[in-house]
Amino acid sequence: MSQQNTNESNARADSSPDPTDDEMLIQTDVSGSVSSSGGPSRRETVVSAENINVWYGENQALQDITMDIPEKSVTAMVGPSGCGKSTFLRCINRMNDLIDSARVEGDLYLRGKNVYDDDVDPVALRRRVGMVFQKPNPFPKSIYENVTYGLKIQDKGGDYDEIVEESLKRAALWDEVKDQLDESGLDLSGGQQQRLCIARAIAPDPEVLLMDEPASALDPVATSQIEDLIEELAEDYTVVIVTHNMQQAARISDQTAVFLTGGELVEFDDTQKIFENPESQRVEDYITGKFG
């Protein structure tokens, strides 16, 4: 069973000839978070969103998003520009709090704890949820300092040399930079910078790794390196990746969520199912390139 959040207005606007649309809606509401049992994955749920709505000022960016993200796998979010997939990603570590006009409603659970509860410090939350951004953004500091930044601000002890080596190895960057750890992170190439950002994000050992179109600013070779890396990281981390590259989602993700214009989550299922036999006509149209 796939999880659908299709509201009435979209159903009308849509040419999808699905007569059971209303029934599906009711069904989803009833099943709620139970959907993880029969949903896209049988792994334990790490992040669970319930009826997340986001507004930027007057504009609603996300509508009633409900989805469960299983651990130690790659969850891809695809959709056309402006469909709210990045917004949803930023809801998970509450980066939207930094935008004055953004308003978030609904519940989002990280391992059973609602991160929008009053007693949750977003700073503490972000220490458990790493993030990699679209454009490589290493600090204008040495490679070593870039990787240890998270450890320092979190006052984490430990053998920094060892952690730096470990993180850079995991980010498949160690062999290229091991002799120039004291040189600026900005001297690296774009692909290396992005891998440095990944190493920086995983150095403090987060539970979830969010990636916002991590390869969109990179050339094909660097992109494929990053993709290989993401697949490897999924063995240890829960990776949530936003991309608008269909092939990339198909290649690397275990499950895929399709967002469409207006900020609705149209379909969320195993990647194979989404790409071979989507439930929704709109998803099929989008995936086959009829729009978006």
Next chain:
Amino acid sequence: MAAETEHGEIEGFGQVSRTVGTVFRYLLLAATMFGIVTLAVLLVYVANDAIRPLTADSGWYLTYFLTLVVPTLLVGAYVRRRDHAAFSFGAFLVGLLVVSLMFSGGVGLLVVDVVPPLVALAFALGLAIPAAVAVVLTRNSHRISFTTRLVATTLAFYLSLFGLPGPIGDAAGLPQVVPSFVQFVQSIPVIPVDWMMVAAVVGGGSAAAVGAYVAGVRDARAGLYAGLAAFGASVASAVVGPFVGLNPVPAVVVTAVALVPTATYAWRGAFGEEGTPVGLVFAATVVGGALVGAAAVEAFGFAGPQSWVDWQFLTSSHSGSAVDAGLYPAIGGSILLMSTVAALSFPLGVGAAVYLEEYAPDNALTRFVDVNISNLAGVPSVVYGLLGLGVFVTYLGRSAGTVLVGGATLALLILPIVIISSREAIRSVPSDLRQASYGMGATRWQTVRNVVLPEAFPGILTGTILALGRAIGETAPLIMIGAPNVVFNLPTALNSKVSAMPLQVYAWSSLFASEDFYTKAVPAGVVVLLAVLLAMNSVAIVLRNKFERTG
């Protein structure tokens, strides 16, 4: 139809009139050059009056032409063609030497006439010891809580500077139980010689800076050696100084402030990574040419220009006759005022800028403050003078015309400029970096301290120095707060009367207006003022170029 028109156009390219565009372009060029050219003409006249280049012997010119100009042009052209980077390095080295010599003059003035060496030493030690405590505490920051560190650091500074119980005890009627470290140093009966104390303070500071710099470039061991060598050079100069006609104290200051940093830069530029030793040849040609020229002029007995800007002008105070008048108390006053202004406006301005850019929510109050800071930057300086008079003199009861009141008034004057330029610098830090920092789970303070401020610092510093440049030329606020027109001694405390260079020039051209002062003292004062201003601005420009983000 459309195709035909296109065809027709291609056949005959009509002449499109560009006359208006050309006229407009040259009008714009004229507008651009108007101010610069007008000012340049004025400066030529002023410089001619002040320096009087026509009074020199032709032999003097010929000597310098042969020893300085010709070799500089030849070697310069050769080096520049061979390696442009080496030429820039050499030229910058010469500039650094000149500017740092001027700064060493300022520092020398402070240690010779303003702060007694013993007091300087006492306060330097009194600050160095708690600073060392602070460094040790920060090193162990993993184990000690922030509050403990803050309290311990504050206490260390307080004890060292004020003793126990100090002012708090005074208020309670208690005598000072434990004298401060500063007092302790000052009460030591065996007082070392002046130059030793100056060498310890100025030479020690300079050596520490050089050592830290070299340690950053190479490694800790090289840094240690470089620091020791620099300190050794400062001490040695005191011994060598008298043989070349310099007193030990000025010799130490010149070595520590000018020669040691220049030598460090020369070492780095010539023998560091991607060093260009050829640049040294160029710098040596210029400096050597000047020295040889001076020696030759001396030997042949050629007279140089009868400049009004001479040693006498720089080192004597006002006098009734223009020929004997000097700018010394005003130069010292300006330096002290600038130090006060910098100490007051930098933390306030940067603090305000950080708050407005990083913390302030976007609400009505913030927008109100926003608009009014821009307004404040445009308020006439005479109004700030009135403000200073009203607040500091009348309301707070400080005596008029002192270093503290003048410095505080000028600090208020440039505060909006410092805030605006600091905000500009902070805003230019890419938001990607902030996002990255917040995404790692950094607090706002951690992001500001680790990412925003280091990245914005060069810009903040540049803006502050340019703002100080404005403050150093202000006359009206100083008149308003009652700064005396004529001061015969350097102010030795924060509450002693102060004059400043522009004020002295103004006094010469108004109170003592006579043909003599107009043609001698005023131009000379203007030239000195502009030279100091240009030196400050050149530092700002160099900082900006050096730290400009490359890619």
